[in-house]
Amino acid sequence: MSPIEPDPVLLDAARTADRVVVFSGAGMSAESGVPTFRDALTGLWQRFDPTELATPQAWERDRELVWAWYQWRSALVRRVQPNAGHRAVADWARFAELAVVTQNVDDLHERAGSDVASHLHGSLFAPRCSACGTAAHVDVMPDRVPVERLSPPECAACGEAVRPGVVWFGEPLPRAAWDAAEDAVEGCDLMVVVGTSGMVYPAAELPARAAASGATVLEINPEPTELTAVATHCWRATAAKALPALVAACAPAGG
Structure with missing residues (x-):
């Protein structure tokens, strides 16, 4: 399949699909400049392993360190912009029944204009109390030199520390987010799997569920992944190249 030309068989499936799910992973946001967990940290954070900061154990051990890192990540996301892939997904939803299920904790889909059905791994912008779970409003750290330690704010309801609203390694997925993802996937005709390695479970089960239904x-990824064997079609391109081409080809005449 050409990097910019969709396969005719795929195009027919996309045009005739009644319900579409776009399932996005870190590779999609990486094209906007958001580092993945496989990327080495830089600057102040280069001596830390992101997989060790994103754990309940790290939070219990050093809340000020973990909170500062997540504030830095939030500020980084706010400095970047949705890419052509994000914008294409939002455009697609204007003429098709489409649900976005994402593993990403950023808000790039929303800023591009999409309604996200499920943030499977939570959101940087939905902090909550670490004790009672009450949602909290926290201003993102201003765009300045990052600091290594920041005290997390206190919950307005109970006074305990507010934590990042993400799913850490070793934590279960939020039930509501998982249920919404299952509902979207099990009722779809086309699932577009874009920018994910398929190595994080249980999220990686969803493409197989769609295929079984x-x-x-469709897998959109520059390289083969753990999900390639499940895919009906594989498009070896980035999200920012493949999605605009696919959506343009599916758009109704004059749309």
């Missing part, structure tokens, strides 16, 4: 599964 009879849906066409």
Whole structure:
């Protein structure tokens, strides 16, 4: 399949699909400049392993360190912009029934204009109390030199520390987010799997569920992944190149 030309069989499946799910992973946001967990940290954070900061154990051990890192990540996301892939997904939803299920904790889909059905791994911008779970409003750290330690704010309801609103390694997925993802996937005709390695479970189970339900599964990724064997079609391109081409080809005449 050409990096910019969708396969005719795939195009027919996309045009005739009644319900579409776009399932996005870190590779999609990486094109906007958001580092993945496989990227080495830089600057102040280069001596830390992100997989060790994103754990309940790290939070219990050093809350000020973990809170500062997540504030830095939030500020980084706010400095970047949605890419052509994000914008194409939002455009697609204007003429098709489409649900976005994402593993990403940023808000790039929303800023591009999409309604996200499920943030499977939570959101940087939905902090909550670490004790009672009450949602909290926290201003993102201003765009300045990052600091290594910041005290997390206190919950307005109970006074305990507010934590990042993400799913850490070793934590279960939020039930509401998982249920919404399952509902979207099990009722879709086409699932577009974009920018994910398929190595993080249980999220990586979703493409196989879509395939088992009879849906066409399209993988958009520059390289083969753990999900390639499940895919009906594989498009070796980035999200920012493939999605605009696919959506343009599916758009109704004059749309």
